[in-house]
Amino acid sequence: MGKGAQFDFSIINLRLAGAVLASGFLIAYLAPESHVFRARRRIRTDNPLLAGTIRFHIGVSDFLLLLIYAHVAFAFWHWFFREDGLWESMTGHSLNSIKDVLRARFLRILDRRYRLTSNMTSGKV
Numbered sequence: 001m002g003k004g005a006q007f008d009f010s011i012i013n014l015r016l017a018g019a020v021l022a023s024g025f026l027i028a029y030l031a032p033e034s035h036v037f038r039a040r041r042r043i044r045t046d047n048p049l050l051a052g053t054i055r056f057h058i059g060v061s062d063f064l065l066l067l068i069y070a071h072v073a074f075a076f077w078h079w080f081f082r083e084d085g086l087w088e089s090m091t092g093h094s095l096n097s098i099k100d101v102l103r104a105r106f107l108r109i110l111d112r113r114y115r116l117t118s119n120m121t122s123g124k125v
Contacts, residue, residue, distance in 0.1 A: 016064055023057040 027050065034047035045051050078086040079099065087095050 013064075013067065016060055016067075020057060020060050020064065023053050023060065026053050027057060 030047060030050040030053065034045045034050050036043060036045045036050075038044070043054070045054075075087070078084055079095065
């Protein structure tokens with residue numbers, strides 16, 4: 001079921017990308033015949049099919065962008081927190097040195113901003 005579910009997910013992504021491509025071609029086909037004008041930071045048209053196609057195109061494009069952001073976030077989740085070797089299996093080598101440098105920089109920024117280390121002595125003479 002693991003490979004089948006992954007395969008179905010990629011087919012859904014391909015269908016969404018195909019819908020964006022098809023709606024883009026439909027917009028290009030309908031635009032020359034329609035009167036398109038700008039009104040209050042929006043583009044208006046006298047063709048309702050073109051207006052609906054543009055709305056559909058924007059909606060599907062925004063959803064695909066959300067999927068890309070989620071994919072990047074989960075990839076970083078595997079790299080920084082789970083540390084399950086997923087990045088190493090994709091790149092073929094370890095990325096731990098890069099991760100350690102990024103963590104050190106992040107902690108140094110936090111240390112400067114919030115003073116994670118204290119200047120207090122232990123009380124021993």
